[in-house]
Every structure is written in structure tokens, then in C-alpha cells.
Amino acid sequence: MKPSPFNYYCPASVDEAVQLLSDLEDAKILAGGQSLIPLMNFRLAAPEHLIDISGLAELSEIKVDPDEVEIGASVTHSQVLQSEQIGSELPLLWEAEKLVAHEVIRNRGTLCGSLAHADPAGEMTAVLSVLRGKVQTASVSGGRTIQAMDLFEGPLQSSLRDDELIVSATFPTLGPNAVSSFREVARRHGDYAVAGAVSVVEYDDNSLVCSAQAAFLSVGPVPTLISLDDLLVGHRIEDVGYTEIYNFLSSQLDPHGDLQTSADYRRHLAAEMGWASLEACT
Amino acid sequence: MNAEESYEIRLKVNGRTQHVTAPARRLLSDALRGELGLTGTHVGCEHGVCGCCTVLVDGAPVRSCLTFAVAVQDKDIRTVEGLAAGDGELHPVQEAFKECHGLQCGFCTPGFLMTACALIEQNNDPTEQEITEAIAGNLCRCTGYQNIRAAVRRAAEITRSDKR
Numbered sequence: 262m263k264p265s266p267f268n269y270y271c272p273a274s275v276d277e278a279v280q281l282l283s284d285l286e287d288a289k290i291l292a293g294g295q296s297l298i299p300l301m302n303f304r305l306a307a308p309e310h311l312i313d314i315s316g317l318a319e320l321s322e323i324k325v326d327p328d329e330v331e332i333g334a335s336v337t338h339s340q341v342l343q344s345e346q347i348g349s350e351l352p353l354l355w356e357a358e359k360l361v362a363h364e365v366i367r368n369r370g371t372l373c374g375s376l377a378h379a380d381p382a383g384e385m386t387a388v389l390s391v392l393r394g395k396v397q398t399a400s401v402s403g404g405r406t407i408q409a410m411d412l413f414e415g416p417l418q419s420s421l422r423d424d425e426l427i428v429s430a431t432f433p434t435l436g437p438n439a440v441s442s443f444r445e446v447a448r449r450h451g452d453y454a455v456a457g458a459v460s461v462v463e464y465d466d467n468s469l470v471c472s473a474q475a476a477f478l479s480v481g482p483v484p485t486l487i488s489l490d491d492l493l494v495g496h497r498i499e500d501v502g503y504t505e506i507y508n509f510l511s512s513q514l515d516p517h518g519d520l521q522t523s524a525d526y527r528r529h530l531a532a533e534m535g536w537a538s539l540e541a542c543t
Numbered sequence: 544m545n546a547e548e549s550y551e552i553r554l555k556v557n558g559r560t561q562h563v564t565a566p567a568r569r570l571l572s573d574a575l576r577g578e579l580g581l582t583g584t585h586v587g588c589e590h591g592v593c594g595c596c597t598v599l600v601d602g603a604p605v606r607s608c609l610t611f612a613v614a615v616q617d618k619d620i621r622t623v624e625g626l627a628a629g630d631g632e633l634h635p636v637q638e639a640f641k642e643c644h645g646l647q648c649g650f651c652t653p654g655f656l657m658t659a660c661a662l663i664e665q666n667n668d669p670t671e672q673e674i675t676e677a678i679a680g681n682l683c684r685c686t687g688y689q690n691i692r693a694a695v696r697r698a699a700e701i702t703r704s705d706k707r
Contacts, residue, residue, distance in 0.1 A: 265568065269611070298608075299609060302608070311611075365594065365597055365605060365606055
């Protein structure tokens with residue numbers, strides 16, 4: 262199908278973009294469009310105005326510091342994967358990016374766009390959640406910082422106001438004693454994950470767990486964050502073992518069933534992915 | 544909304560800059576086919592799943608059905624029509640798809656050719672894994688993919704021998 266009519270704007274700066282966003286009724290930001298345009302082609306979305314920020318140089322930066330990685334709103338998934346610095350400072354982001362759709366989609370789709378899209382099946386929403394990252398926004402009334410846990414409100418619903426755009430996303434890097442891993446199951450490579458998990462585990466000097474967090478995708482209206490601290494702190498993951506971890510995760514997860522799979526099978530898969538990602542952190 | 548506004552859109556396709564007058568909602572795939580008559584780019588699913596409409600924008604394969612024409616002005620767009628040389632000599636990927644029977648009905652072929660072309664221009668000695676990964680976003684309902692993978696392998700081989 263074809264999208265319904267809209268007016269197109271190509272602002273020269275973020276200031277101009279937020280002014281347009283504030284002045285126009287029913288306007289949407291267009292970055293890579295790889296989630297928005299399919300919705301428009303299906304007429305599930307029909308904004309009257311599109312404001313294209315893909316060409317804004319001020320949003321195209323990738324900043325890699327020892328403590329955090331900040332990614333501008335026009336940076337594509339492919340550009341994240343081309344940044345060797347990200348690969349060495351935050352390999353988890355690379356691991357997750359490789360699971361985002363296909364290369365052809367990653368060539369236009371943006372990381373911040375997938376956060377704004379707030380799809381609970383999205384890999385980036387899960388990574389931002391487990392790392393307790395944040396996004397910076399801009400609007401005519403000023404910018405703010407939104408923590409990951411406050412950004413996602415429901416399926417395809419974020420806490421962004423209508424007059425607000427994401428300027429960048431910040432992912433904290435992991436310390437030398439932390440390990441991370443991402444595991445998901447999709448019907449076909451590149452499809453939306455039926456279930457997936459991303460884990461971050463920190464160890465003390467005796468190689469015992471001092472913190473263990475997992476975020477799950479495709480199991481609820483928003484990325485589901487589960488702390489395994491009570492179960493794992495002071496222990497080794499392999500000593501606690503599969504059965505206890507699987508049972509704990511199953512008891513914490515309450516996924517939905519849909520055309521692809523039943524709720525029970527999705528719970529099983531998610532708990533398996535949770536175990537697999539934790540086991541990969543040993 | 545009132546009467547739909549038209550936009551003057553500059554498109555640089557296969558090295559030639561052309562002007563198109565179209566509404567903002569014109570997808571690149573439709574602008575190529577409808578306005579410019581370049582019907583080599585096929586339109587399958589129109590939501591980014593099938594890969595038939597894949598073209599190169601600044602050398603990178605993208606879905607032309609998930610791209611607005613108005614948003615890629617002044618970018619270098621390459622379509623399947625831009626693969627063969629002016630004298631009709633086939634591009635290595637075209638030669639290889641022909642040689643290896645990498646197509647049957649041909650509907651998906653333009654997308655595969657452009658995807659393979661981008662891969663081989665970046666890396667003329669791809670591994671099996673890299674080939675599979677590169678074409679994973681394109682659907683073919685005839686060939687079963689084995690001949691397509693063989694064709695991509697062969698295209699890389701031709702490219703390497705051309706360079707020698």
C-alpha cells in the first residue's frame with residue numbers, strides 16, 4: 262500500500278526541527294524511517310507532517326568515552342557497527358546491533374529511531390534498559406534527560422511528548438569485571454524475536470557474582486528488566502545452575518500469546534534465552 | 544488536509560540527475576518506476592520484507608519501498624539498470640547469476656543483484672557466512688537459494704579475476 266499524504270520538511274538545525282514540531286499539528290520525526298514508513302505504508306500511521314532529521318550533522322555524532330557511548334539521533338545501525346571504538350568499548354552494542362533486522366534495513370534505520378519507536382521486540386530498547394541508559398531530548402521549551410526505565414510506556418508508546426525529539430542516546434560502558442551477552446530466538450534470521458534476553462553480570466575479585474541483571478524482549482508491553490541479585494550474588498552462575506535460574510526466570514515472566522506462539526512456549530523460550538545469556542557471561 | 548502539495552525532487556540515478564515532480568509520499572521505488580520509467584526495480588511487499596526493491600544509495604543497499612524519494616535528493620542512487628556497461632557488457636553479478644542459474648521467474652532478481660553488487664564491491668572475497676548474511680534480507684520463492692549463493696560466490700570470483 263501507499264502512505265497517505267503528508268507535508269515534508271527538511272530543517273537545517275535541531276532548533277528549526279523542534280520549532281516545526283511545536284508549530285505543526287500532528288507532526289512526526291523522520292530519521293531512517295524503517296519502522297515509521299512500513300506503518301505509513303499500511304496506513305497504521307498517517308501523520309500530516311514529517312520532519313526529516315536524517316541530514317542534520319549535529320545529530321550524526323558518535324562519542325565514545327571510557328564511561329559511556331553517546332549516539333546521535335541520525336546515526337544508523339550500520340554506522341554503529343562500523344565504529345571500531347564502540348566494538349571495543351561496548352561490544353554488547355555490536356552484538357545486539359547484528360540482531361537488528363537485516364543489513365539493508367540497518368543501512369537506513371537509526372538506533373535512536375528504534376528507541377523512539379519503543380517496540381518491546383526491539384533489541385535496542387532491551388540494551389538501553391539493561392545498561393540503565395538514557396536519552397537526551399530537545400523541544401522548544403528545553404531539553405531533558407529520560408532514563409530508560411521512564412522512556413518505555415507500552416507497545417510503540419514512549420514518554421516523549423509530541424513536541425519533543427530524541428537528540429541522542431547514552432549507553433554506560435561496562436567495567437572491567439562485567440560481562441554481557443545477548444541471546445534471542447526468531448523464526449527466521451532478521452525477523453522480530455519471539456523472545457530474547459540480554460544479561461549483564463558483574464564479578465568481585467573472587468570471581469563471584471556481585472550483580473546480575475537481565476532484560477527480556479518480546480515478553481511484555483515494554484522491555485522487562487529482571488534482577489537476579491538475590492539468586493546469584495555471592496555465587497557462581499554455574500554453581501546455582503540451570504534449573505534454579507530457569508525456574509526463577511519462568512516465575513518472573515508473564516508473556517502474552519499471539520499468532521506466532523503460545524504464552525507458555527514464549528515463557529519457556531524467554532527463560533531459556535535468559536539462562537543461555539547468563540551462562541555466556543560465565 | 545487540502546490539495547496535496549507537489550515537490551520538485553532531484554534524483555541522481557545511475558549517474559544522471561533527473562527532476563521529478565511528485566508528492567512527498569512518493570516512495571523511491573514508485574518514483575523510479577513511475578516517474579523515471581526504470582521498471583527494473585521491482586516492488587513486492589512494500590513493507591521492507593521481500594527485498595525486491597533494493598537499490599544502492601551512496602553505495603549501500605537500501606529498501607526503496609521504505610525510502611521517500613524526497614528524502615534522498617542528491618544521493619547517488621544505483622539501480623539494476625546501472626549495472627551493465629554502456630555497451631551492454633554484463634556486470635559480474637549479472638554474468639554470474641546467468642551462469643549459475645541464480646534466477647527462475649526473475650521477480651526477486653533485481654534486489655538480489657543490487658545486494659550482491661554492494662557486497663562484492665565492499666569485499667570481493669566473501670566467506671559463505673558473509674554471503675548468506677548479505678542476502679538474508681531478500682526472499683526468493685523459486686530457486687531455493689543454493690544457486691543464488693553459488694552465483695554470488697561466482698560473481699566474487701569474476702571480480703577478482705577482472706582485477707588481476
